[in-house]
Amino acid sequence: MQFLLEVRDLRVDYVSDGLPPAWVLRGITLTVAEGECLGILGESGCGKTTLALALLGLLPDSAALREGSICLRGRDLLQLTEREIEKLRGEELSIVFQDPSSALHPVRRVGAQLTDVIYAHRPGLSGGQRRELGEATLKEVGLADTERIFFSYPHELSGGQRQRVVIAQALVCRPALLIADEPTSSLDTTVQAEILALLNRLRRERRLSLIFISHNPAVISEVADRVVVIYAGQIVEEGSAREVLVSPLHPFTQALLSCLPTDKGGSQVFPAAALLGTAPDPVETPLGCAFAPRCKDRMAECELRMAAEVCAQPGRQVRCFKYGG
Numbered sequence: 001m002q003f004l005l006e007v008r009d010l011r012v013d014y015v016s017d018g019l020p021p022a023w024v025l026r027g028i029t030l031t032v033a034e035g036e037c038l039g040i041l042g043e044s045g046c047g048k049t050t051l052a053l054a055l056l057g058l059l060p061d062s063a064a065l066r067e068g069s070i071c072l073r074g075r076d077l078l079q080l081t082e083r084e085i086e087k088l089r090g091e092e093l094s095i096v097f098q099d100p101s102s103a104l105h106p107v108r109r110v111g112a113q114l115t116d117v118i119y120a121h122r123p124g125l126s127g128g129q130r131r132e133l134g135e136a137t138l139k140e141v142g143l144a145d146t147e148r149i150f151f152s153y154p155h156e157l158s159g160g161q162r163q164r165v166v167i168a169q170a171l172v173c174r175p176a177l178l179i180a181d182e183p184t185s186s187l188d189t190t191v192q193a194e195i196l197a198l199l200n201r202l203r204r205e206r207r208l209s210l211i212f213i214s215h216n217p218a219v220i221s222e223v224a225d226r227v228v229v230i231y232a233g234q235i236v237e238e239g240s241a242r243e244v245l246v247s248p249l250h251p252f253t254q255a256l257l258s259c260l261p262t263d264k265g266g267s268q269v270f271p272a273a274a275l276l277g278t279a280p281d282p283v284e285t286p287l288g289c290a291f292a293p294r295c296k297d298r299m300a301e302c303e304l305r306m307a308a309e310v311c312a313q314p315g316r317q318v319r320c321f322k323y324g325g
Ligand SMILES: Nc1ncnc2c1ncn2[C@@H]1O[C@H](COP(=O)(O)OP(=O)(O)OP(=O)(O)O)[C@@H](O)[C@H]1O
Pocket: 014, 015, 022, 024, 042, 043, 044, 045, 046, 047, 048, 049, 050, 051, 060, 062, 215, 282
């Protein structure tokens, strides 16, 4: 089976003068099928944004991509020139970041920013055609009064409207794959629900594939078909969203889900069980399981070597000695 996206053994570290390298992605392997939504779940600092930037060829100079391959429709993106990658960005894959304000130029009108993207990829379109396509895409992402929005500056829009504009910008050249990196984290709950509903609608209507990144399992459960859980730069669990989020196998996923508040009589109750401690510093590569210092199920061998990823149940991969490995 050929996947839309196939990432194999991706290893990225950050290098700063005088410091040992920070091993941020330590062998990420994942796939995304046509029309599928893959959720990427993990704590702050586990490497989610670094993974997104690596997929788009946008890693900063301080990052080194040591090993691995990223294939989109069978083409290895790491073998492409910067010009070829630039062309793919927007036409084949796009990204929406957490903060729509920083994704938009503060003193350029929304329409100009949208038509810039169209011009970069469709230089043959006339000004009128670019505006028509821009306004149609604003409408498609659920914005009414598109003429006013087209001529507005970003600060004249609400946070939810700005995020819709950013989504329109990402989708205007009809990419096959959208990477959404915490796209709702800066929004209030009502707007968050609207943006999630929009992404689900766009997936259906455009047969869009989606990588949806979040630290929040509840948000991931709204959109993802499949989930990978990342801990300290490694995938520790993978399976269908329903199975992973309802009956997690890895002790980290179990602890993460046990921290979720429950609804009692209309108010949120936070459980006593919390995920104590912090993830290891990426400059220190642990010998054994990176989660061992925080794991309630830790065994002697966990600190001596790393568990291999094993198939714990049909369609469920997990990296933990409790399941073999
Ligand atoms: N440009 C950089 N230079 C050096 N280290 C970096 C850089 N960007 C990120 N890091 C480090 O890499 C690790 C992973 O960061 P990353 O932003 O990928 O995590 P994340 O999972 O997206 O976190 P969050 O949920 O907070 O967005 C962190 O330890 C971070 O400090």
